[in-house]
Amino acid sequence: MQRRIHILPDHVANQIAAGEVVERPASAIKELIENSLDALASEIEICVRNGGKTELRVADDGHGMGRDDALLAIDRHATSKIKSEKDLRSIQTLGFRGEALPSIAAVSRFELETAPSDGDTGTRIKINGGSVVSVDEIARRPGTTVTVRSLFFNVPARARFLRSAAAETRAVSETTIALALANPGTAFRLKSNERELLDLPRTADLAGRVAAIWGEELASQLLPIDYVADGVRVAGLVQRPADARPGSRRVYTFVNGRPFVDRFIVRAAEDGYRTTVPPGHRPALFLYLELAPEGVDVNVHPTKAEVRFRDKMKTEAVVGAAIRTGLEGLASAAPLGMPGLSSRQLVGPPTGRGPGVGAAAAVERAASQMALFVPGAEAPQQAPADESGVTPTDMTRSGAMWQLHASYILAETRSGLIIVDQHSAHERVLFESIMRSFEEGTAGSQRLLFPITLRLSPTEAQAVEELSGILRRIGFEVEAFGQNTVVIHAVPNPHPHFDAERCFREMVAELAYGSPLVESARNQHERVAKSFACKAAIKAGQPLSELEMSELFDRLFASSLPSHDVHGRPTILRLSLDELARRFGRS
Amino acid sequence: MKVTVTRENFQRGLSAVAATIPTRTTLPVLSNILVETVEDRLRVRGTDLDISVSVQTPAEVERQGAITVPAKKIADIAKELPDQPVQLQSEGGRVAVVCGKSRFRLNSLPSDEYPSFPEIPFEKGWKLRSGELQRLSAHTSFAVSSEETRPVLNGVLWQLRGDEMRMVATNGHRLAKMVVKVGGTASGEDDLIVPPKALQQVERLFDSEDELEIARSESHLGFRSERTEVYTRLIEGPYPNYEQVLPKDQDKECLADRAALTAAIRRVAIVASDQTHRVKLSFSAENLGLTVQTPDLGEAEDEMPVSYKGSPLEIGFNAQYLLDVLRYMGSEEVKITLSAPERPATFQPVGGEDDYVTLVMPLRLME
Ligand SMILES: Nc1ncnc2c1ncn2[C@@H]1O[C@H](COP(=O)(O)OP(=O)(O)OP(=O)(O)O)[C@@H](O)[C@H]1O
Numbered sequence: 009m010q011r012r013i014h015i016l017p018d019h020v021a022n023q024i025a026a027g028e029v030v031e032r033p034a035s036a037i038k039e040l041i042e043n044s045l046d047a048l049a050s051e052i053e054i055c056v057r058n059g060g061k062t063e064l065r066v067a068d069d070g071h072g073m074g075r076d077d078a079l080l081a082i083d084r085h086a087t088s089k090i091k092s093e094k095d096l097r098s099i100q101t102l103g104f105r106g107e108a109l110p111s112i113a114a115v116s117r118f119e120l121e122t123a124p125s126d127g128d129t130g131t132r133i134k135i136n137g138g139s140v141v142s143v144d145e146i147a148r149r150p151g152t153t154v155t156v157r158s159l160f161f162n163v164p165a166r167a168r169f170l171r172s173a174a175a176e177t178r179a180v181s182e183t184t185i186a187l188a189l190a191n192p193g194t195a196f197r198l199k200s201n202e203r204e205l206l207d208l209p210r211t212a213d214l215a216g217r218v219a220a221i222w223g224e225e226l227a228s229q230l231l232p233i234d235y236v237a238d239g240v241r242v243a244g245l246v247q248r249p250a251d252a253r254p255g256s257r258r259v260y261t262f263v264n265g266r267p268f269v270d271r272f273i274v275r276a277a278e279d280g281y282r283t284t285v286p287p288g289h290r291p292a293l294f295l296y297l298e299l300a301p302e303g304v305d306v307n308v309h310p311t312k313a314e315v316r317f318r319d320k321m322k323t324e325a326v327v328g329a330a331i332r333t334g335l336e337g338l339a340s341a342a343p344l345g346m347p348g349l350s351s352r353q354l355v356g357p358p359t360g361r362g363p364g365v366g367a368a369a370a371v372e373r374a375a376s377q378m379a380l381f382v383p384g385a386e387a388p389q390q391a392p393a394d395e396s397g398v399t400p401t402d403m404t405r406s407g408a409m410w411q412l413h414a415s416y417i418l419a420e421t422r423s424g425l426i427i428v429d430q431h432s433a434h435e436r437v438l439f440e441s442i443m444r445s446f447e448e449g450t451a452g453s454q455r456l457l458f459p460i461t462l463r464l465s466p467t468e469a470q471a472v473e474e475l476s477g478i479l480r481r482i483g484f485e486v487e488a489f490g491q492n493t494v495v496i497h498a499v500p501n502p503h504p505h506f507d508a509e510r511c512f513r514e515m516v517a518e519l520a521y522g523s524p525l526v527e528s529a530r531n532q533h534e535r536v537a538k539s540f541a542c543k544a545a546i547k548a549g550q551p552l553s554e555l556e557m558s559e560l561f562d563r564l565f566a567s568s569l570p571s572h573d574v575h576g577r578p579t580i581l582r583l584s585l586d587e588l589a590r591r592f593g594r595s
Numbered sequence: 596m597k598v599t600v601t602r603e604n605f606q607r608g609l610s611a612v613a614a615t616i617p618t619r620t621t622l623p624v625l626s627n628i629l630v631e632t633v634e635d636r637l638r639v640r641g642t643d644l645d646i647s648v649s650v651q652t653p654a655e656v657e658r659q660g661a662i663t664v665p666a667k668k669i670a671d672i673a674k675e676l677p678d679q680p681v682q683l684q685s686e687g688g689r690v691a692v693v694c695g696k697s698r699f700r701l702n703s704l705p706s707d708e709y710p711s712f713p714e715i716p717f718e719k720g721w722k723l724r725s726g727e728l729q730r731l732s733a734h735t736s737f738a739v740s741s742e743e744t745r746p747v748l749n750g751v752l753w754q755l756r757g758d759e760m761r762m763v764a765t766n767g768h769r770l771a772k773m774v775v776k777v778g779g780t781a782s783g784e785d786d787l788i789v790p791p792k793a794l795q796q797v798e799r800l801f802d803s804e805d806e807l808e809i810a811r812s813e814s815h816l817g818f819r820s821e822r823t824e825v826y827t828r829l830i831e832g833p834y835p836n837y838e839q840v841l842p843k844d845q846d847k848e849c850l851a852d853r854a855a856l857t858a859a860i861r862r863v864a865i866v867a868s869d870q871t872h873r874v875k876l877s878f879s880a881e882n883l884g885l886t887v888q889t890p891d892l893g894e895a896e897d898e899m900p901v902s903y904k905g906s907p908l909e910i911g912f913n914a915q916y917l918l919d920v921l922r923y924m925g926s927e928e929v930k931i932t933l934s935a936p937e938r939p940a941t942f943q944p945v946g947g948e949d950d951y952v953t954l955v956m957p958l959r960l961m962e
């Protein structure tokens with residue numbers, strides 16, 4: 009028969025992640041099952057004695073090897089699976105190093121029996137601690153059987169580190185289960201000391217495999233997911249939130265058919281469950297990632313337990329989104345468990361970030377261009393996004409607002425709720441409108457039927473005289489009447505509850521005698537504007553109508569720094585749904 | 596106390612009084628009403644200490660007495676009772692309400708804890724038809740101020756003079772004044788500053804045909820008809836001298852269709868600033884132009900034919916004030932008089948016998 013196996017050139021071999029391939033019986037089992045899977049076996053039988061310490065055997069019905077290949081297979085860097093450096097970057101098989109068989113053979117009494125599927129004669133090779141003992145021609149059915157006895161007989165230090173037979177058996181069983189989950193189309197049978205631990209017939213259906221391993225109950229608690237974004241497909245089965253339980257759990261992740269461990273991927277998946285399961289409850293997860301071989305590097309770990317994603321963040325985001333979409337589907341009773349991909353799932357957002365972890369809020373915000381209080385209207389373009397993260401477009405359609413204690417306004421937003429301090433908010437609005445009117449000259453000034461006559465202190469009277477030009481521009485028309493008396497003929501009218509006389513008195517006192525607020529101003533105009541904003545703004549304790557509240561919101565969010573008043577205090581507090589969930593112990 | 600009234604009379608009395616009951620109060624007895632017998636009548640009284648209302652209804656009195664009852668509960672009960680005579684009887688600290696087969700027993704507070712009503716010497720008062728008072732108040736009280744620093748402006752000035760009476764209200768930005776001839780018997784002249792809430796009660800509780808007796812004490816004012824009494828605290832003056840600010844030398848006059856003017860102002864005001872509501876009016880012969888410019892929003896222009904005498908004038912106003920004064924003009928046409936951009940404009944109905952004038956102070960235009 010034609011030879012398949014060849015020795016990798018040194019420069020390729022040297023690039024392969026080096027290290028110990030075989031640490032315990034389970035790692036030998038893993039290598040052997042992977043070889044069987046690469047040989048396209050449809051049935052694999054695994055037997056161990058004494059946890060595999062005494063003997064372990066993997067038998068398959070795969071394509072087997074001819075005599076020449078079999079002899080080559082036990083050499084280092086002998087593989088049929090890659091040829092060049094280039095192949096290393098797009099590995100499609102489980103094996104690629106040409107390391108497994110020689111590594112195992114070096115530390116055990118090793119026996120390889122194989123026959124190719126084209127009916128050629130079979131071959132048996134026996135190796136003791138790395139030395140070939142015998143090569144015989146045998147008659148056997150096509151396929152390969154590898155038997156490993158007395159593992160680490162020649163490496164006592166290693167042998168001492170092996171655990172109890174039960175613990176090693178558990179590890180073998182775990183390894184077998186992972187590979188069996190990755191390959192439901194292959195039958196697996198696991199025996200320990202002639203006792204059958206697993207008998208997994210071939211199945212087309214992942215849930216069937218889960219049921220064969222753990223029983224129908226777990227299988228019935230799983231939801232299928234299948235989601236594609238950014239060239240990553242995430243399919244599999246995830247536990248319904250309500251069925252998640254604390255403690256031991258079943259989490260299996262695969263990439264391109266290969267089991268791997270990655271706590272970040274698991275965390276991304278659990279984040280997708282956020283708010284749907286109580287803290288400490290761990291849903292069972294069977295996640296199958298598929299992406300172009302170039303997108304994932306499996307050549308990073310000697311036992312291939314870990315992989316490296318070229319775009320780790322993106323992959324995690326897609327996993328989170330996949331879970332969320334799956335759970336969403338549950339809520340909205342969308343058809344579940346469709347094989348293949350729907351067109352919706354195939355279209356990923358062009359931003360390079362799926363509607364998944366982290367990106368969720370941004371996408372949501374961008375997508376919700378609806379105005380604050382007018383359902384369906386276009387949002388004002390200047391809607392700023394400052395560090396408060398609240399914009400008019402963030403408001404929900406209901407636009408519901410409540411005034412609390414005649415001082416605060418509570419409003420629902422998409423991501424939770426906000427509380428606005430009415431005085432601080434109006435202060436910000438007035439300050440900006442006054443500063444703007446200094447440039448544009450638009451401040452209104454209401455003439456009075458009965459002019460206000462005020463007696464001031466000499467310091468105040470002097471301040472009024474010095475500032476009369478600026479006062480006039482904000483709307484106060486003041487006439488000096490002699491003897492520290494002034495007459496006000498016209499006043500600004502910033503809101504219906506405005507008390508012009510009181511505002512003027514308080515403002516003049518502040519401007520005359522100073523305050524931290526006016527000291528912080530950069531010039532006289534800003535001094536007056538800050539003082540006016542503070543004294544003229546709607547007071548705490550002032551009941552507001554719904555219309556007044558919505559006008560205040562409109563104007564606040566149209567200002568350039570909506571979340572701070574002129575004292576630098578916050579105007580807006582936000583409480584996110586996440587925080588609410590946290591406080592109510594829901595996340 | 597033991598007394599029987601018809602359900603209808605009982606309910607009417609209670610609903611008249613209920614509106615004065617404060618929703619929240621630190622004085623628990625104020626959330627009650629006072630129910631008492633007066634000769635062969637039942638009298639129901641309620642107060643918030645500023646305004647008090649008292650209503651009498653015919654009754655079958657078996658035993659004289661007085662008691663207080665929770666206002667809200669008794670009003671709700673009266674609404675639901677079957678249409679049969681209602682018997683009220685005091686039983687120790689409680690009052691029993693019996694109507695047909697329905698019986699209620701409500702806890703009550705002693706009637707002597709109930710605030711006493713002001714003593715008003717009605718024999719020294721005025722007499723007039725309720726409708727005239729109501730007409731005055733309806734045309735003026737909208738113009739009062741809600742600012743707290745000048746309490747007199749929170750009230751309506753009511754001037755009683757020989758054969759006429761006047762009412763004036765202003766917030767210092769706009770003013771409304773109305774004068775009516777009175778046929779009733781006058782007893783001296785007086786100036787009263789009345790809270791608009793009291794006038795609202797007068798409009799609500801008296802029929803326009805009711806003959807009212809009106810009289811004052813040092814601090815209170817009372818209105819009464821045969822069955823109903825309203826008392827209010829008076830606001831202390833002096834009221835500013837409004838006569839002085841009513842312009843006498845207006846040299847420009849405009850006649851405009853009231854409905855068209857109102858509609859034009861409402862239209863352009865849509866783009867006016869929330870803050871100032873400023874609209875600019877440009878008067879010229881045969882034409883009135885309306886302009887609104889709001890820097891961060893946009894602008895609006897409108898115009899309408901008018902007849903105008905005088906040199907052209909541009910003047911700014913708070914659109915809301917203009918709409919307020921136009922709303923109470925009963926006429927088809929309105930006469931506007933003006934003099935200068937910083938001087939007031941007056942608005943008066945054209946035709947009709949009402950002696951009614953409103954005045955609006957301008958907004959300074961800064962272009
Ligand atoms: N069960 C099997 N059936 C058929 N061919 C096999 C089997 N096991 C091993 N081989 C052949 O022997 C070769 C060497 O196997 P080995 O496991 O040592 O290396 P590998 O699978 O190529 O790479 P890796 O070291 O990554 O496992 C394989 O490339 C394959 O061609």
Ligand SMILES: [Mg+2]
Nearest residue numbers: 039043103108
């Ligand atoms: Mg291999």
